[in-house]
Amino acid sequence: MGNICGKSSSDPDAFSTPGRIVGTTPAQPQRASLPPRVVGGPPRKLGGGNESEAAAPSSSAAVEARKRAAEAAEARAKAASAKNSGKLGQQLAAQKKQSRQETLNEISQEERRARDAEQAAQARAHN
Secondary structure, rough: OOOOOOOOOHHHHHHHHOOOOOOOOOOOOOOOOOOOOOEEEEEEEOOOOOHHHHHHHHHHHHHHHHHHHHHHHHHHHHHHHHHOHHHHHHHHHHHHHHHHHHHHHHHHHHHHOOOOOOOOHHHHOOO
């Protein structure tokens, strides 16, 4: 029985080509060598168009880019201030205004109230 996709083992052409010695590699075909790559010219900054724009930061394109960046920053600031509207926004703003000591005092008072409530519950249970 033979393989469906391959040649049968009784094929007379299977051993007609000369073999190679065990442990040797087959001969590699000759490859065409590529000419060396030539890179030249002065170094340039990434993202820059031409050299005149990079040398003159006050050009109209740079001014326009700064203007768009400032507008985007203002839009982000307005969006952040709009988040403080509503009940949750006001609570968040109040938490941000608290100092570290005020926050620690608030947590301490909550712990004391919880301890006092637990002690009162235990006292009622033993009576």
